[in-house]
Structures are given as structure tokens and as C-alpha cells.
Amino acid sequence: MPSSASPPVSLASLQTDLANSHARNTRLVTQIRRLERRLSELMGKQAWRESGLGAPADHEELQRQVTRLEQMNTELTAQLEERDAELEAARAANRELTRALNQRESAGR
Known part of the structure; x- marks a missing residue:
């Protein structure tokens, strides 16, 4: 009910x-x-x-730093190559001067 x-x-x-x-x-x-x-x-x-x-936000900053370091590496490599060329030129000039000096001494005897 x-x-x-x-x-x-x-x-x-x-x-x-x-x-x-x-x-x-x-x-x-x-x-x-x-x-x-x-x-x-x-x-x-x-x-x-x-x-x-x-953190993911650090990833972007690290990527920017990698890019900067790669650019710096490229610039430093170019500078090193330039200095190597200058050093090789200086060595060649030194060899030439030493040869000329030795020839002068040989001729003077």
C-alpha cells in the first residue's frame, strides 16, 4: 500500500x-x-x-645557446685557419731569411 x-x-x-x-x-x-x-x-x-x-622552457634557452656556440665555433675556426696561414707564411719567410743568411756566410768565407 x-x-x-x-x-x-x-x-x-x-x-x-x-x-x-x-x-x-x-x-x-x-x-x-x-x-x-x-x-x-x-x-x-x-x-x-x-x-x-x-624544464621545457630551458630547452629553448639551451637551443639558443647551442646556436650561439656553434656560431662562435665557426668564427674561431676561421680565425684559427687565418692564423695558421699567417704562421705558415712567417715560417716560410723565416726559412728564406735563414737560407739567405747562410748563403751570405758561405759566400763570405
């Missing part, structure tokens, strides 16, 4: 409850996806730091 104290359930009230449940479910799914994405980002950053490679 049904209790007369409980209100009768109508089709409209059940449909409203169902619509509200669907809306709440949609909001919860959206929130869960957002939280999963955020958790994934945080775990990725943590794994990056723990790997010893540094």
Missing part, C-alpha cells in the same frame, strides 16, 4: 531529473578531461625535470 505522504512522480518530473542528470554528467566529463589534461602536463614537466634535462 503506497504511502499518501510521498508526492506522486510524474513523467515531466522524471524527464526534468533525467535532463538535469545529463547536464551534470556533461559538466563532469568536461571537468574530468580538463583535469586529466592538466595532470598529464604536470606529470610531463615533472618527468622532464627528473630526467635531468631541465
Whole structure:
């Protein structure tokens, strides 16, 4: 025997409850996806730091530093090649002067 104290359930009230449940479910799914994405980002950053490679933002700075160092290496290599050429020219001149000096001494005897 049904209790007369409980209100009768109508089709409209059940449909409203169902619509509200669907809306709440949609909001919860959206929130869960957002939280999963955020958790994934945080775990990725943590794994990056723990790997010893540094934070992702440091990667860009390191890349700029690598580029600067590569450019500096190219410039220093060019300077070294130029100085090697100058040194070779100085050695050749020294050999020529030594040869000329030795010939002069030989001729003077």
C-alpha cells in the first residue's frame, strides 16, 4: 500500500531529473578531461625535470645557446685557419731569411 505522504512522480518530473542528470554528467566529463589534461602536463614537466634535462622552457634557452656556440665555433675556426696561414707564411719567410743568411756566410768565407 503506497504511502499518501510521498508526492506522486510524474513523467515531466522524471524527464526534468533525467535532463538535469545529463547536464551534470556533461559538466563532469568536461571537468574530468580538463583535469586529466592538466595532470598529464604536470606529470610531463615533472618527468622532464627528473630526467635531468631541465624544464621545457630551458630547452629553448639551451637551443639558443647551442646556436650561439656553434656560431662562435665557426668564427674561431676561421680565425684559427687565418692564423695558421699567417704562421705558415712567417715560417716560410723565416726559412728564406735563414737560407739567405747562410748563403751570405758561405759566400763570405
